[in-house]
Amino acid sequence: xxxxxxxxxxxxxxxxxxxxxxxxxxxxxxxxxxxxxxxxxxxxxxxxxxxxxxxxxxxxxxxxxxxxxxxxxxxxxxxxxxxxxxxxxxxxxxxxxxxxxxxxxxxxxxxxxxxxxxxxxxxxxxxxxxxxxxxxxxxxxxxxxxxxxxxxxxxxxxx
Amino acid sequence: xxxxxxxxxxxxxxxxxxxxxxxxxxxxxxxxxxxxxxxxxxxxxxxxxxxxxxxxxxxxxxxxxxxxxxxxxxxxxxxxxxxxxxxxxxxxxxxxxxxxxxxxxxxxxxxxxxxxxxxxxxxxxxxxxxxxxxxxxxxxxxxxxxxxxxxxxxxxxxxxxxxxxxxxxxxxxxxxxxxxxxxxxxxxxxxxxxxxxxxxxxxxxxxxxxxxxxxxxxxxxxxxxxxxxxxxxxxxxxxxxxxxxxxxxxxxxxxxxxxxxxxxxxxxxxxxxxxxxxxxxxxxxxxxxxxxxxxxxxxxxxxxxxxxxxxxxxxxxxxxxxxxxxxxxxxxxxxxxxxxxxxxxxxxxxxxxxxxxxxxxxxxxxxxxxxxxxxxxxxxxxxxxxxxxxxxxxxxxxxxxxxxxxxxxxxxxxxxxxxxxxxxxxxxxxxxxxxxxxxxxxxxxxxxxxxxxxxxxxxxxxxxxxxxxxxxxxxxxxxxxx
Numbered sequence: 001x002x003x004x005x006x007x008x009x010x011x012x013x014x015x016x017x018x019x020x021x022x023x024x025x026x027x028x029x030x031x032x033x034x035x036x037x038x039x040x041x042x043x044x045x046x047x048x049x050x051x052x053x054x055x056x057x058x059x060x061x062x063x064x065x066x067x068x069x070x071x072x073x074x075x076x077x078x079x080x081x082x083x084x085x086x087x088x089x090x091x092x093x094x095x096x097x098x099x100x101x102x103x104x105x106x107x108x109x110x111x112x113x114x115x116x117x118x119x120x121x122x123x124x125x126x127x128x129x130x131x132x133x134x135x136x137x138x139x140x141x142x143x144x145x146x147x148x149x150x151x152x153x154x155x156x157x158x159x
Numbered sequence: 160x161x162x163x164x165x166x167x168x169x170x171x172x173x174x175x176x177x178x179x180x181x182x183x184x185x186x187x188x189x190x191x192x193x194x195x196x197x198x199x200x201x202x203x204x205x206x207x208x209x210x211x212x213x214x215x216x217x218x219x220x221x222x223x224x225x226x227x228x229x230x231x232x233x234x235x236x237x238x239x240x241x242x243x244x245x246x247x248x249x250x251x252x253x254x255x256x257x258x259x260x261x262x263x264x265x266x267x268x269x270x271x272x273x274x275x276x277x278x279x280x281x282x283x284x285x286x287x288x289x290x291x292x293x294x295x296x297x298x299x300x301x302x303x304x305x306x307x308x309x310x311x312x313x314x315x316x317x318x319x320x321x322x323x324x325x326x327x328x329x330x331x332x333x334x335x336x337x338x339x340x341x342x343x344x345x346x347x348x349x350x351x352x353x354x355x356x357x358x359x360x361x362x363x364x365x366x367x368x369x370x371x372x373x374x375x376x377x378x379x380x381x382x383x384x385x386x387x388x389x390x391x392x393x394x395x396x397x398x399x400x401x402x403x404x405x406x407x408x409x410x411x412x413x414x415x416x417x418x419x420x421x422x423x424x425x426x427x428x429x430x431x432x433x434x435x436x437x438x439x440x441x442x443x444x445x446x447x448x449x450x451x452x453x454x455x456x457x458x459x460x461x462x463x464x465x466x467x468x469x470x471x472x473x474x475x476x477x478x479x480x481x482x483x484x485x486x487x488x489x490x491x492x493x494x495x496x497x498x499x500x501x502x503x504x505x506x507x508x509x510x511x512x513x514x515x516x517x518x519x520x521x522x523x524x525x526x527x528x529x530x531x532x533x534x535x536x537x538x539x540x541x542x543x544x545x546x547x548x549x550x551x552x553x554x555x556x557x558x559x560x561x562x563x564x565x566x567x568x569x570x571x572x573x574x575x576x577x578x579x580x581x582x583x584x585x586x587x588x589x590x591x592x593x594x595x596x597x598x599x600x601x602x603x604x605x606x607x608x609x610x611x612x613x614x615x616x617x618x619x620x621x622x623x624x625x626x627x628x629x630x631x632x633x634x635x636x637x638x639x640x641x
Contacts, residue, residue, distance in 0.1 A: 093190070100194045112194065116201035124212050131190065133214045145212050151236050151249075152209045 013047040020055035028065050033103035057098035084114045123156050199224045222256045226263040233268040247278045254282045261289040269300030276307055283309035290315050297322040303347045321346050328352050334359025342367040350375050357381050368392055379403045397422045400432040407435055412442025425452035437464055443472035450483040457489035465491040469498045475505045475537040496526040505535035524549040530558040534574040543581050552585040558593040
């Protein structure tokens with residue numbers, strides 16, 4: 001209990017873009033490299049605002065960082081698998097951006113693996129939708145590129 | 160550098176590459192490039208290249224990926240009708256367009272003629288400036304061809320894997336400064352050359368050789384080498400670990416016909432340089448070889464560091480092979496695990512008398528796993544010996560894989576009873592007897608069906624057989640028949 005009290009006394013406040021304030025322990029905060037460097041720059045009592053991260057994404061990141069401190073390797077694996085399964089495609093992408101901004105190294109290892117599995121052998125249309133990409137090629141330009149790499153289109157999954 | 164016949168498609172690629180279409184026209188996708196590259200790194204090359212169609216921003220994203228996995232590329236292009244020239248042109252495009260470092264390259268292509276070798280050498284030249292760490296070179300053409308000579312200019316290499324090639328060193332080869340792991344499979348290599356290569360690689364740690372030709376003896380000069388695996392090298396005559404006495408893991412095996420070349424060696428001389436060995440895997444023919452020499456009761460010294468002993472295809476018909484195990488067990492007081500797998504059909508062998516167990520107590524052994532076709536007497540004798548002498552044994556697993564057709568349930572039952580009655584030095588030792596259980600019914604019925612379907616008149620006997628099979632099972636578990 002005493003430990004908890006001391007932790008909360010020097011906990012770090014993070015303000016998300018949608019105005020929610022999260023209080024996290026230094027151990028959690030330090031696993032986000034961007035915040036770690038901000039803590040060093042400012043004094044820790046200040047609320048750190050995160051203009052690129054919303055409350056949902058931050059809560060997910062905190063949930064991950066707290067959850068993965070499970071004791072056994074297999075328990076961590078299970079937790080990670082469940083954590084990834086619970087995310088929708090849209091959430092996954094948003095979270096990945098947040099993770100990239102906050103530089104949470106473990107998630108930066110884990111999430112690309114999940115994404116890679118999801119998009120392997122998927123059609124161009126699927127990928128555009130997934131990454132939210134606007135096709136800015138003219139139809140003839142695109143056709144030309146497709147022709148150049150025709151070998152890469154053999155046997156692609158339907159959506 | 161002159162590269163012949165790069166198809167027009169790639170010259171256009173290269174021209175546009177100069178602009179590096181990074182004008183940020185992609186407004187919605189905010190994923191930073193580093194993360195995109197991280198994702199692409201995990202995808203097959205085809206998927207990676209396909210992303211160039213997505214948008215202008217993505218057009219040349221793929222050239223940032225520090226990995227070129229072209230294992231299936233050649234085969235795939237061939238299957239959709241590309242010719243050699245086109246394929247090699249596209250591959251050249253991959254290598255030359257690449258931006259930034261390339262850490263891993265894997266190639267699986269025919270390396271038969273000078274046209275192809277010239278291409279590959281040019282790629283290797285470029286790659287040697289890209290910080291290449293891992294290379295897999297797999298020649299897919301029948302025959303054994305020289306390794307492209309520029310391989311030896313890859314100074315940053317840490318892991319090198321060659322397949323179906325001939326390895327000969329250039330005259331002034333200076334070694335691979337960072338090479339950590341060398342894998343050769345189906346490679347023709349001379350013993351001296353390989354030794355030179357290894358001795359010139361100051362941090363080499365793992366060497367994996369299988370199906371290598373021309374390799375007559377092994378005595379690598381390396382103090383950093385800790386893990387050595389030699390499987391099925393047919394020309395092997397002798398091996399010694401005198402100059403590589405820091406080995407920690409050794410795995411050595413070959414199929415029987417290759418054994419004829421090997422010099423006889425006794426277990427004492429085999430073990431004498433392995434003073435730091437932690438785990439040993441011996442395959443069938445080496446067990447045979449070593450058990451044909453003199454087998455002392457125990458070695459004159461104790462192998463204090465040996466923790467795991469793995470024996471593949473031990474022949475329980477041969478009592479000398481059992482004596483070899485006993486000798487090794489006696490000499491390694493700190494052994495933790497013993498694993499024996501045997502797929503050799505055991506006839507009822509000439510029976511050993513009880514295995515001598517006086518003056519022997521294996522105080523550290525914790526795990527024993529034995530896998531056999533049928534629970535023969537010699538195997539049970541060994542188990543009895545191990546149970547009676549291992550005071551801290553935690554688990555002993557006996558797994559039997561009988562042929563489905565000859566599955567003898569009464570033998571299973573008597574073995575299981577026999578195991579229970581054996582004296583145990585370790586009171587907490589758990590014994591697991593694993594044999595095919597109910598799942599087998601699922602596998603067995605189709606086989607019987609096939610056997611009987613040819614002959615419709617045998618249908619009744621088929622049903623009788625299933626019935627008796629189920630009754631046998633139920634009686635084993637003291638359940639009333641269903």
